[in-house]
Amino acid sequence: MSLEESAKVVAEQIRRQQFVEVYAHHDADGIAAGAILCHAMLRAGIRFRLRICADISAAELSHDAVSLLCDLGSGKEDLPPETIVVDHHIPLFGGQFHANPRLEKIDGDRELSAAGMAYIVAQEMGDNRDLAGLVIPGIIGDGQAFAGRNLAIFNEGVANGIIVPDKGITLAGRDMAERWLLATRPYLPGISGSDSAVADLLASTQEDNGLKPDVLISLAVLTSVPEASAEGLMLLYGDTMHLQREVIEDAHALTAVIDACGKSGCGDLAVALCLRSSVEITEAWEVTRKHHLAVIAALGEVRPVQEGCAVYECGNATLSSDVADVLARDRVQQAPVLVYARTGEECRISTRLPHGTTANLGLLVRELAAACGGNGGGHHSRAGATIPCKRLDAFVKGWQEGLAA
Structure with missing residues (x-):
């Protein structure tokens, strides 16, 4: 068929x-x-x-x-x-x-x-x-x-x-300052979430004829490169799209707002935008701003649960998926990434495959989740699960053994 x-x-x-x-x-x-x-x-x-x-x-x-x-x-x-x-x-x-x-x-x-x-x-x-x-x-x-x-x-x-294709900076925001402040795709260490760093960045690239995008991107890369991956930084500039029938025309901005509203429990706002209602667009952007700043704050706090291990605990299950995306895509990693967050007696798990690593995460996560009394699955490169927190150690052990096999 x-x-x-x-x-x-x-x-x-x-x-x-x-x-x-x-x-x-x-x-x-x-x-x-x-x-x-x-x-x-x-x-x-x-x-x-x-x-x-x-x-x-x-x-x-x-x-x-x-x-x-x-x-x-x-x-x-x-x-x-x-x-x-x-x-x-x-x-x-x-x-x-x-x-x-x-x-x-x-x-x-x-x-x-x-x-x-x-x-x-x-x-x-x-x-x-x-x-x-x-x-x-x-x-x-x-x-x-x-x-x-x-x-x-x-x-x-x-x-x-x-759809009208274009080229440009791919960051999402209502103005240039907000685009850099809320940057999580990619996440820019030393810039994302810092009003003062963003102001300095924009001021240093301002000329009589306006901002110089090539200088702006170069300075952002130089600021972030000690911690950022090449794959993440490559996302800063590239293909952009004008969506002629949608209430947010910029494709990267529309994506960011839909995603943030959905994950923040405001799916009604995301759906309204997709159904081409602009009535609550300001509220949707404010939810997006709050969500991105929360992700950035979580990234500043998250640490591996043990040295040399790409397993991380996130304090908020709402943010764990985005945190996993950033850790796998925008930081240099040598192994697949696992991020977990506790919500009562349940653990939400997000796994990601960084560039240059290989594994079938969907199959591995599904099998481990079932063995731990939960459920899970997904793609080869991105997968998630929900399991009882009391089985977390067993899941992580199985994860490490499965990747090593």
């Missing part, structure tokens, strides 16, 4: 419904995926309720309507067979209404996000080409490449005037 054929099966099942319960993962990719399909359902006259969540279990699904899971569900073997899943994680769900690039041997880590998969389904529901811009936060948010089907959707968006 081709990707379009599986998307058509899912699209036809959605179109048969009068009401759909939608659950979307709380990051940029999941929220964008959910919003794309809600746009498509709204245009098709299908009623829905969209909820944003960090995870979902079969027991939590509504029994009053068909459930549609976006960027969630592929790793669940116990979902009701009538569940609809639009995802790109390692597939274990065996239901027939399952659209996932991995089922068609397409790289779900790099070449098609959940938002991209949702866009292909939406296209089978009607002419939804104007939604191509919402695929971009999925690509950027999950650190994917503009390759394969991602590139095809991008090119289609460009051809239709939905």
Whole structure:
């Protein structure tokens, strides 16, 4: 079955419904995926309720309507067979209404996000080409490449005037000072989170004709390079995109705001933006500012649990995923990174694969989580789990042994 054929099966099942319960993962990719399909359902006259969540279990699904899971569900073997899943994680769900690039041997880590998969389904529901811009936060948010089907959707968006490509500084913010202050992709040691450092940086690159971007970036790199990785610093400047139909036009900014709002428990704000309402855009930016500053503060405090070990404890589960991203991407690491945070009796775990290291994190984390009485999974390079805190030591031991095998 081709990707379009599986998307058509899912699209036809959605179109048969009068009401759909939608659950979307709380990051940029999941929220964008959910919003794309809600746009498509709204245009098709299908009623829905969209909820944003960090995870979902079969027991939590509504029994009053068909459930549609976006960027969630592929790793669940116990979902009701009538569940609809639009995802790109390692597939274990065996239901027939399952659209996932991995089922068609397409790289779900790099070449098609959940938002991209949702866009292909939406296209089978009607002419939804104007939604191509919402695929971009999925690509950027999950650190994917503009390759394969991602590139095809991008090119289609460009051809239709939905996406306008450009080059520039990729940091997200409402003005130049805020872009550097809130920098977490990449995180810039000595600059991120410091008003005075940002003011000095901008003042030193100011000339009569305005800021000189090349000098600005050079000074930022020189300030950060003792601690920062080359891969992280390369993200400072590159491809940018103007999303012509979205309420935040800059693709990197839209991605940052959606992601921060979702992870901060303000998924309603993120969804409103994706549904093209600008009413609460100021509030959404303030949530983003607060979230990024909290991530930066957490990075200043986080330390390895033991010397020479890439296992870290984070004090706030809301921040642990972003902290793991930064530690793996923006710092020099020799081994996969594990970050855990305690929330009552549960531990939330985020794992990441730094550049130059190899492992199948999704498989390893899923097996370890199950052995520890929890659940987990994800991608080859990014995975997460929730386990009882009393089993944390066993999980970490299994993690270290699994990586060494």
